[in-house]
Amino acid sequence: MICPVTKRVKEKKKIILNRYYPGKCKLVVKIGQSVGDTDIIGHCEVSAGRRLIKIAHVLGVSGAAVQKYLTRRVGEKIYEGEILARRKGVLGLGKKEIKAPVDGLITEIDARGDLILQFLPKPVRLLAGASGKIKAVDDKKIAIETIATQIHGFVSIGKEREGIISIVGNPKEFILPTRITQEAKGKILVGGALLEKGALEKAVTLGAVGIITGGMNYRDFESLGGGEDFGISIIVTEGFGTAPMGDDIFNYLSQRQGRFGFILGSENKLILPDLEEPAEVRELSTPTQVWRELSVGDKVRYLRKESGDLLGVVKELPGEQIINSGILAQVAKVAFNSKQELLLPAANLEIIE
Amino acid sequence: MPQQKFITIDIGSAWTKAFLAGLDSENNISIEGSARLPTSSGNFSFATSLLLKKIGQEEAPKIFVSSISQVEDVAKKYKAAFVAEEEAATALVKFIKKGDASVSVLDAGASNLHESIHAGDVGKYLTFGSSEIFLENFFGKKRFKPHLLPIDTKELEIEEAFLRHVFISKLSNQNTSKKMLIIATGGMISGAPRLSRIALLILDVLGPGVVAQVVYDREFFLPSFGALLAKYKQFEMATPVGWLDDLGAFVSLGGTKRLELDWGYSQMQQIELEDGEISLIPAPKEQKIEMSILGDKKEKKKYSVNGGSLGVVLDARQKPLPLDFGHSESRRLMSSWLKELEQAEINKEAF
Numbered sequence: 281m282i283c284p285v286t287k288r289v290k291e292k293k294k295i296i297l298n299r300y301y302p303g304k305c306k307l308v309v310k311i312g313q314s315v316g317d318t319d320i321i322g323h324c325e326v327s328a329g330r331r332l333i334k335i336a337h338v339l340g341v342s343g344a345a346v347q348k349y350l351t352r353r354v355g356e357k358i359y360e361g362e363i364l365a366r367r368k369g370v371l372g373l374g375k376k377e378i379k380a381p382v383d384g385l386i387t388e389i390d391a392r393g394d395l396i397l398q399f400l401p402k403p404v405r406l407l408a409g410a411s412g413k414i415k416a417v418d419d420k421k422i423a424i425e426t427i428a429t430q431i432h433g434f435v436s437i438g439k440e441r442e443g444i445i446s447i448v449g450n451p452k453e454f455i456l457p458t459r460i461t462q463e464a465k466g467k468i469l470v471g472g473a474l475l476e477k478g479a480l481e482k483a484v485t486l487g488a489v490g491i492i493t494g495g496m497n498y499r500d501f502e503s504l505g506g507g508e509d510f511g512i513s514i515i516v517t518e519g520f521g522t523a524p525m526g527d528d529i530f531n532y533l534s535q536r537q538g539r540f541g542f543i544l545g546s547e548n549k550l551i552l553p554d555l556e557e558p559a560e561v562r563e564l565s566t567p568t569q570v571w572r573e574l575s576v577g578d579k580v581r582y583l584r585k586e587s588g589d590l591l592g593v594v595k596e597l598p599g600e601q602i603i604n605s606g607i608l609a610q611v612a613k614v615a616f617n618s619k620q621e622l623l624l625p626a627a628n629l630e631i632i633e
Numbered sequence: 634m635p636q637q638k639f640i641t642i643d644i645g646s647a648w649t650k651a652f653l654a655g656l657d658s659e660n661n662i663s664i665e666g667s668a669r670l671p672t673s674s675g676n677f678s679f680a681t682s683l684l685l686k687k688i689g690q691e692e693a694p695k696i697f698v699s700s701i702s703q704v705e706d707v708a709k710k711y712k713a714a715f716v717a718e719e720e721a722a723t724a725l726v727k728f729i730k731k732g733d734a735s736v737s738v739l740d741a742g743a744s745n746l747h748e749s750i751h752a753g754d755v756g757k758y759l760t761f762g763s764s765e766i767f768l769e770n771f772f773g774k775k776r777f778k779p780h781l782l783p784i785d786t787k788e789l790e791i792e793e794a795f796l797r798h799v800f801i802s803k804l805s806n807q808n809t810s811k812k813m814l815i816i817a818t819g820g821m822i823s824g825a826p827r828l829s830r831i832a833l834l835i836l837d838v839l840g841p842g843v844v845a846q847v848v849y850d851r852e853f854f855l856p857s858f859g860a861l862l863a864k865y866k867q868f869e870m871a872t873p874v875g876w877l878d879d880l881g882a883f884v885s886l887g888g889t890k891r892l893e894l895d896w897g898y899s900q901m902q903q904i905e906l907e908d909g910e911i912s913l914i915p916a917p918k919e920q921k922i923e924m925s926i927l928g929d930k931k932e933k934k935k936y937s938v939n940g941g942s943l944g945v946v947l948d949a950r951q952k953p954l955p956l957d958f959g960h961s962e963s964r965r966l967m968s969s970w971l972k973e974l975e976q977a978e979i980n981k982e983a984f
Contacts, residue, residue: 497770569674571675571676571680604784604785605782627781628782
């Protein structure tokens with residue numbers, strides 16, 4: 281029998297880290313230059329985005345009447361917190377004000393009384409994020425050769441984001457909304473056996489950039505699909521449903537709390553650049569999936585069980601047998617950490633390296 | 634003509650199957666060897682090489698069949714022919730189609746996992762309590778790891794329940810005026826532990842008034858056979874031996890009905906089934922039976938059917954089945970139907 285081989289935590293590998301420009305960027309580094317993780321590699325302007333503000337709806341007036349309540353005209357700038365529109369009430373009652381939610385430029389007011397606010401460009405300093413050497417530069421990104429650890433999960437979603445690793449629960453815990461605090465902003469939250477939907481929504485609202493969890497319900501995961509970016513990237517390490525995060529990943533990340541990392545939702549990968557030059561460096565070749573024949577002594581992960589003993593060692597390969605479902609299958613006798621030994625279909629195992 | 638040997642490699646999204654097929658001087662096609670492994674996605678050659686080593690017969694012509702386009706390049710590497718799964722299916726239907734009967738291939742392969750499901754539509758067929766979230770997570774995992782096998786009867790039931798849901802939508806335009814020909818193959822069907830489980834699954838998906846002759850691929854060889862048919866003319870007259878099982882005639886009455894069965898003897902057999910009853914009448918596959926279903930207004934619908942390993946299977950349950958997810962009565966009904974058919978199969982074996 282063959283099984284997929286996974287090495288979920290790949291330490292000290294030479295990788296190319298791509299730093300994509302968040303907007304228009306003026307670079308301050310050259311190819312071949314060495315950089316430290318906190319070095320600035322470019323000065324960028326982030327101006328993408330605009331916001332629709334329903335002026336008529338909020339003030340309770342008709343679309344045609346909106347103009348007379350505005351404090352700015354189309355083409356004018358406004359800064360966050362300034363009054364954008366105001367409706368005076370009678371004797372001070374029913375007074376309504378709308379403040380600009382961000383710095384922006386008023387570009388349009390339509391017949392329904394909806395206003396479009398184009399975000400003003402904000403200067404952003406692009407940091408290297410990793411120590412290494414600049415390998416290539418193009419109009420979209422800077423490629424830095426660096427030494428890093430890669431962590432792979434079961435499944436993931438979202439785009440590339442960067443943030444600080446922050447543990448929010450132990451591997452067997454349910455991640456409930458109370459676990460997500462104001463400090464989640466800019467963080468990659470780690471932990472738990474089940475990411476509860478309310479906690480996910482709260483994390484998005486509070487500005488967390490990523491979540492790494494043991495399990496989450498398929499319906500919540502699927503609801504994040506559809507091609508749109510929903511503001512957060514997620515890696516599910518074990519599977520759908522309640523599944524405590526494996527010790528290999530949890531222990532590694534809990535020892536690196538506060539470190540800067542990159543969560544690549546489209547590639548099912550977390551990258552943690554190394555802070556120090558390691559003694560041994562291995563080139564990383566990353567084939568999409570590696571398979572090999574299962575042998576006695578292999579450390580394996582059982583891919584079906586929802587919780588509990590997921591990791592074990594193959595003790596015996598007795599060949600084909602009829603398993604409890606009545607199906608004839610190649611089986612493996614697996615000893616789990618709890619000393620329990622089970623005969624399992626070999627196809628349901630994954631070799632851990 | 635001496636016996637010809639062919640090696641087929643069927644690379645599915647979950648499993649890769651290799652067969653050594655022999656075509657003898659009397660045009661009988663049989664399976665002389667087979668092996669399967671999970672599809673080594675990302676490196677199809679890995680599983681393929683191991684399977685070819687196990688099968689041996691290096692000099693035999695090789696043919697690959699798959700719906701995965703990259704397999705065509707893998708076939709070139711092994712100096713083998715490649716047939717797309719769709720082409721194989723067309724050749725297969727042409728081979729199996731007799732007269733004007735409509736042919737439906739019910740493939741239980743992993744490609745079905747891409748179908749969207751509503752957990753309640755699947756869960757209503759289970760004999761045990763479950764939740765929508767549990768079922769969604771179960772199939773979510775299967776979508777990412779399709780080669781996983783059901784480890785107990787509950788997981789087997791969930792997979793069979795899912796197939797009922799998929800097959801019902803595939804057979805949505807059933808014609809009750811003509812006999813259907815159903816070919817059941819793949820995954821949990823070819824690997825089913827008992828024929829009675831397949832029989833109930835197929836009965837459950839047939840609409841009221843449908844009469845179907847059912848053929849069952851016990852080795853999941855049909856896609857490979859389709860590829861051979863598409864590539865080599867000599868298979869057009871071949872007779873499958875030992876792997877394609879005629880299960881018999883499946884009659885979904887949709888409630889109480891009277892039937893007349895003419896076995897070609899002097900007397901006509903008359904049968905009246907009670908509402909909800911399932912009955913299995915032993916009849917070998919060579920046995921031809923002229924069957925008349927009598928309607929309320931004395932009209933007769935006539936069908937010419939054959940027996941098979943299960944004979945003639947009569948089903949007088951209401952269709953669609955009166956099942957609801959989360960209802961204990963639905964669970965009781967499913968258990969009783971399964972037991973009824975299992976018992977009938979055991980009795981038939983004893984007989």
